[in-house]
Amino acid sequence: MLLEDQRFLHEDLERLEQGISDRVLEDPRHIRDRLNRDHQISGFLNRIQHQSERLLEIYNDTEGLRAKEIQTISTGDPFDEFYKQLNEMKDFHRRYPNEPVENLERAYKRRAPGEGESATAEIDNLFTGEEAYGCFLDMTTLHEDYLNLPGVQSRRVTYLQYLNIFDHFTPPHCPIKRLEKTTDQYFAYVGRLGAYLESFLRRTRPLEDLDETFASIDHDFEKAWEDKAIPGWGDETQAAGPAAPVTEGTGEGIWCPDCEKEFKNENVYKSHLSGKKHLKAAEARKTNGAPVDGSVNGGVNGHSASKSASSAAKNLQERAIAEREHRIRKLASSMETVRSDTRVEVERKQGRTERERQQELDSLFAESAEPSMRPSGGADDDSDSSGDEKIYNPLKLPLAWDGKPIPYWLYKLHGLGVEFPCEICGNFVYMGRRAFDKHFNEARHIYGLKCLGITNTTLFREITGIEDALKLWDKITRDKKKEKSGGENVVQMEDAEGNVMPEKVYYDLQKQGLL
Secondary structure (H helix, E strand, O other): HHHHHHHHHHHHHHHHHHHHHHHOOOHHHOHHHHHHHHHHHHHHHHHHHEEEEHHHHHOOOOOOOOHHHHHHHHHHOOOHHHHHHHHHHHHHHOOOOOOOOOHHHHHOOOOOOHHOOOHHHHHHHHHHHHHHHOOOOOOOHHHHHHHHHOOOOOOOHHHHHHHHHHOOOOOOOOOOOOHHHOHHHHHHHHEEEEEHHHHHHHOOOOOOHHHHHHHHHHHHHHHHHOOOOOOOOOOOOOOOOOOOOOOOOOOOOOOOOOOEEEOOOOHHHHHOOOHHHHHHHHHHHHHHOOOOOOOOOOHHHHHHHHHHHHHHHHHHHHHHHHHHHHHHHHHHOHHHHHHHHHHHHHHHHOOOOHHHHHHHHHHHHHHHHHHHOOOOOOOOHHHHHHOOOOOOOOOOOOOOOOOEEEOOOHHHHHHOOEEEEEEEOOOOEEEEEOHHHHHHHHHHHHHHHHOOOOOOHHHHOOOOOOOHHHHHHHHHHHHHHHHHHHHHHOOOOOOOOEEEEEEEHHHHHHHOOOO
């Protein structure tokens, strides 16, 4: 029954296109509903591709079954073929009486929340609570793994600092040396970090062609690796002797290739050779296959094959680690907005009490549950719901973080009813003393001063008028010119011993009899 399958596939494709068009016309307000819509559209697009491939196979008819079925229907008695297929269908349903029938009309139709369908259950399972449906990053576990890496254990890196440096793999942001990067622990860490960023992109951007993006990242890495342009993974060039730096150092002192450290004093360099840290670094470097004495021809000719094999294995290992680091850098640069929002959110959470956090969680859950609790209706229902959501605020008080007006006593305490106009900012009015004091360091006020030709903005605090600012700037420039010209016209005097001093100081010392 290939013809029936062919008709079913055509109907399925049309229903899928209709379902996609219905969802594209929607404009959900909540981010969870938008993600749910995008993931549904992505699933429909994947099904369209799969069904189109099946339909193309039927049209190609490589085995000739479709042509044979058409010939059977057209040449024989049509009623015989009809009853034959009818008996086959009855026999199938007799053997499987509880087999559900797929209704394409309802399969892709947008169901209302009251029909018993949990529309956002899948989205709730995709994100953690810290990610807030893709608004922020949740890298607390990766931060703990980073703190346990060799070379980082002695440093106290906070979670906020880690959000700034997790895509930096070269000094001074990353204290991990190149030798320590070849460990299994570091390789597993960069793998988990890259997998998390890739998974986050796939969950938050389901409609983008991310496979093409990842392919372009791999292509860029191949080109950069051939050109040896990957940061931190260039060739280690070292001359014979201990004073030649490998990748760091000024070349003026004595360089220790084991510790990768430069010593200005030779005695300090000799004394550190018997230390535990140097011995441990030298042993690790020897185990890694590098020559301990810094010489190039440090091996025997009989072991050249084994050394070349170990160097090839080391090169493959470094290439795999460098590829993961390059991917992390590219992925982090593509989600810079989410990264900055995460930093702001972490700072905001650190400054709140437990009660405020719980109130925010309750309001978030209430907001997310509101669309599902709303019954489906026409325009009258929408107008009624919008009227119920209107906030009573006759005094025009500012809104707090929960969307409600702040108390009136707090409004009076901070002086938010007092207006502070600033002519330099284009007659912008700041409400409250706190906002007024804060705006002197903001970009709007600094840009206004620069438009007036004022470069030193620190001396113009509390000045809001353009005329006052220009007068003060003229006075400052005149004083600077006067001071400069006065310093150039100073008469220099010299005593009998050859000491040079200003004329006034010379005559004062002469009157006192000191010359």
